[in-house]
Amino acid sequence: MFVPGFRELVKEGWVKILDELKISGGLPVPELSRRLGGSYMGMKDQCDRLVKLGYLERWRLPRQEVGRPEIMYRLAPKSEAMFPQAGVSLSLELLEAARTLFGDAAPERLLMQYFTQLRERWRPKLSKAKSMVERATLLSGLREKEGCFGRCKYDPARGFRIEEYHHPLQPVFLAFPGAITLEVRMMEELLGTRITRKEVPGGRGGPARIDYEVATLGVREGA
Structure with a gap:
């Protein structure tokens, strides 16, 4: 992206x-x-x-x-x-300032609010998808517009997944690891199925990336 x-x-x-x-x-x-x-x-x-x-x-x-x-x-x-970084320095400074002013739980509350707003903004765009694969593909496209860079992949052994090679909030995740859980929970709520997040280290086979494996037999929201 x-x-x-x-x-x-x-x-x-x-x-x-x-x-x-x-x-x-x-x-x-x-x-x-x-x-x-x-x-x-x-x-x-x-x-x-x-x-x-x-x-x-x-x-x-x-x-x-x-x-x-x-x-x-x-x-x-x-x-x-x-590849955009989403104002990382400013984001980190604001989260640290929130922790100083309002306590250790403040950064996570702010990040939770961010992912909640993102979920509500994206939900209508995914509501017309006819299959889990279509919903996940649309979600990958929406994430790319936010600065992520990845590809949807499928193979019989591992099923459907989103492979991401760049995430503008990665420095935020390093400083506030709890944000990772919040993001995965948001993706699960949007897709109505379980997401397994795996960090793949770089090497001769390619660069480091994050895999979001989508459970193929998940239950849709509202089902």
Whole structure:
């Protein structure tokens, strides 16, 4: 999810490259070409332009077999400005001020009010969905408008889930872990089913992310 308005100002191909590298953590040109379409040389040219602008980095990944190291591309620190942080410094200062003025429970009460208002704002938008998958997909889209960045995924072994690679409130969650429970509870109330939140560490398989696994046999609200 780019800062609002940026998608209209930059080249569509560049947006797709940055999105894909945000999700994957880093890819070589052939794999980017396979996922996004287009020629090898065209994709390499776009990646090299983004390197010159400071939004991508190149590095060499040693091959496990004989051969030259594979050239990989990943997001540079400069690209993180494309993913909004929701005024984190101000949010944290206000929550700490509330704790100082009104006691230790004040920050959680404020965060509870925030998620309650978010739930009531989103509820009408999800009410016309005809299936759990449709509701969860709509919820993922609404979260992206708030600054999250993720994808809906499904496989027979794990079922349906929302994989998120960026959350603008992550620093708030680190300072106030109770907010995580409040957010999950809000999502469960909107979908009418159980949500299992799992933190997936980064590594060779990709960047760190948060998985929200949606129970496929949940009971809808009001059922």
